[in-house]
Amino acid sequence: MTSFVTTPIFYANGDPHLGHAYSGIIADIFHRFRQLSGQQNIFITGTDEHGLKIASTAQSAGTDVSEFVDTKAAVFSGLWPELDIHPDIFIRTTQQEHKDHISAVWQQLLENNDIYLGKYSGQYCVACEQFYSPRELESNLCPVHKREVETVEEETYLFQLEKYRQRLLEYYLTHPDLITPKHFQDSIVSLLQEGPLEDLSVSRINNAWGIKVPDNNEHTVYVWIDALFSYITAIQQT
Incomplete structure (x- = not known):
């Protein structure tokens, strides 16, 4: 049985x-350990190259x-051989x-009625390229960049997260050691138990640089x- 280990897919807006x-x-430590243990293991890395940022x-450059x-x-690809x-x-x-x-995934989501065209209004951080709920903000500042967010309303496709909340909750409760460290899984379970989940914006209308x-x-x-x-695209290449 083949197993996989991956780094994050690094955001390519700067140097490593x-x-x-x-x-x-x-x-690489996990990858080598599995190989030494006689397992077939595939090591994945790469770059996330789309987005307004x-x-x-x-x-600007x-x-x-x-x-x-x-x-x-x-540059990212060339980093790894230098580290052996x-x-x-x-x-x-x-x-x-x-x-x-991604085109195939999108079509599948449409066929499943998981996504629909609507509008989304919220507090948006350009640096994060992300909407934040009021409870995530600190004095109307982005929790990551500590800069003021913008109020943005735009047409967007929305993913119906609530549709899968109960199914996800049951799965995490029956697989208590799925995510480590455990406190991360506990946080997800807590969020799912609170419910309902807001629909998630999964498209952008004012960003030409993307799929x-x-x-x-x-x-x-x-x-x-x-x-x-x-990550799935990478696995499909094996």
């Missing part, structure tokens, strides 16, 4: 730093965004295989689907 190296070293960074992410991906780390797969979210995979939504090219697929499913 110590945190990226640390993630790679930890993943990357497009803005490329523009006076560089075409495609050239910008090509350069950043090469040799991933089996380096996935890029700009690869055609990944774009095709186009099938049959509605005004929208691009947001990171919750694009980057998340890159």
Whole structure:
């Protein structure tokens, strides 16, 4: 049986730093341990290359965004041999295989009635490219960047999270050691028990740098689907 170990799919808006190296070293330790134990293990890493923040960074650098992410991906890819780390797969979210995979996933979500076209209004941090609920904010400041968020209302596709809340809750309760450290799983269980869950915005209408939504090219697929499913794209390449 083949197992997989992966680093995060790193956001390609800057150069690698110590945190990226640390993630790679930890993943490589698990990878080598499994190989030494006689298991077949695939080591995955890569870059998340879409989003408004990357497009803005490329523009500020006076560089075409495609050239910008090509350069950043090469820098990340070149980091690992210097650390004597040799991933089996380096996935890029700009690869055609990944774009095709995301289009197929999107169509499946539509067929399942998991997503629908609506509107979303909320407090948005451009640096995070994320909406925050009022309880997540600190004096109307982004909890990550400590800068004031913007009130944004826009057309978006929404994923019906509440539809899966009970099923997820039952799964986590029957698999208490699924996520480690345990306090992370406890936090998820607590959130699911509180309910109901808000519908999740999964597209952007004012960001051309991304994977186009099938049959509605005004929208691009947001990171919750694009980057998340890159891990599955990588596994499909094995």
